[in-house]
Amino acid sequence: MSESALDRKTVHEEMERARTLFHQLLDHATETDLRGPTDGTRWTNEQLLFHMLFGYILIRPLLVLLRTFGRLPRGAGRIFARLLNSATRPFDVVNYLGPLGGAKVLGRRRMGKAFDHVIADLHRRLDAERESDLALSMHYPTRWDPYFRDVMTITDLYRYPTQHFDFHRRQLTLTCRR
Numbered sequence: 679m680s681e682s683a684l685d686r687k688t689v690h691e692e693m694e695r696a697r698t699l700f701h702q703l704l705d706h707a708t709e710t711d712l713r714g715p716t717d718g719t720r721w722t723n724e725q726l727l728f729h730m731l732f733g734y735i736l737i738r739p740l741l742v743l744l745r746t747f748g749r750l751p752r753g754a755g756r757i758f759a760r761l762l763n764s765a766t767r768p769f770d771v772v773n774y775l776g777p778l779g780g781a782k783v784l785g786r787r788r789m790g791k792a793f794d795h796v797i798a799d800l801h802r803r804l805d806a807e808r809e810s811d812l813a814l815s816m817h818y819p820t821r822w823d824p825y826f827r828d829v830m831t832i833t834d835l836y837r838y839p840t841q842h843f844d845f846h847r848r849q850l851t852l853t854c855r856r
Contacts, residue, residue, distance in 0.1 A: 685812070685833050685837075686804055686805070686807075689804060689833070689836045689837055689840075690801060690804065692837065692840040693734075693797050693800060693801065693839075693840060694797070695840075696734075696797075696839075696840050696843045696844075697793060697794065697797045699847065700727070700730070700731070700790070700793050700843075701790055701793070703727065703847075703850065703852055704727065704786050704789065704790050706852070706853060707723065707724075707786075707852050707853070711723055711851075711852050711853065712724035712727075712786065712852075714851055714852075715851065716849045716850060716851055717848075717849045717850075717851055718849050719846075719849055720774070721774075721777055721778075722781070723850050723851060723852050724781045724786070725777040725778055725780075725781045726777065726846055726849060726850060727781070727789060727850070728776075728777040728780040728781040728784065728789060729773075729776070729777040729780075729846060730842070730843045730846050730847070731789055731792060731793050731796070732776060732777065732780065733838070733839040733842040733843060733846075734793070734796045734797065734800065734839040734843075735792075735796050736839070737800060737835060737836065737838070737839055738796075738799070738800075738803075740835055741803070741832065741835060743816070744814060744815070744816050744830070744832055744835055745811070745814060745832075747816035747817075748814030748815055748816050748832075749814070752817075755816035755817040756817045758816075758817070759816075759817035759818055759819050759820075759828075762818075762819035762822065763819040763820065763821045763822070766819070766821045766822060769819075769822055800836065800839075804836055807832065811832055812831065812832050812833045813831055813832070813833070814831060814832050815829050815830060815831045815832075815834075816829070816830065817829055818830050823838075823842065824845075825838055825841045825842055825845070826838070
């Protein structure tokens with residue numbers, strides 16, 4: 679089995695584990711639990727769950743960026759990453775405010791359906807990736823997220839949302855915390 683085939687299998691398993699856990703968290707949380715505070719963030723549990731979902735939603739546009747900059751000279755991606763790093767403050771504001779509205783708009787039921795939809799889409803996309811494209815890489819804004827590295831490949835990008843999910847899962851104060 680090639681290394682990228684192994685990576686695909688692992689990524690599929692990680693995404694399914696997160697999808698299952700996301701539903702367990704939603705299914706076992708009471709409305710009071712969802713409105714409750716998290717550990718270490720200013721969000722409620724429901725807002726943090728939306729933020730965790732959004733980490734997966736974000737992969738689709740990030741893949742487009744990586745495919746574009748991954749084919750350009752390395753310096754173009756480096757400049758773009760520096761530009762994004764310089765915009766960290768506005769990003770942080772949007773990153774904070776998004777879940778405040780997103781959780782209200784989607785609510786528990788639609789968040790679960792959206793999670794299923796985005797994971798199914800990522801499974802299809804990952805399966806359709808050409809072996810040669812999995813190694814495409816570009817520079818990323820390391821100040822935006824602790825799981826963004828200076829240079830990331832398409833394989834890294836598929837793994838990112840589950841790393842993000844697992845980190846924030848530990849901040850939830852829901853009874854079903856796994």
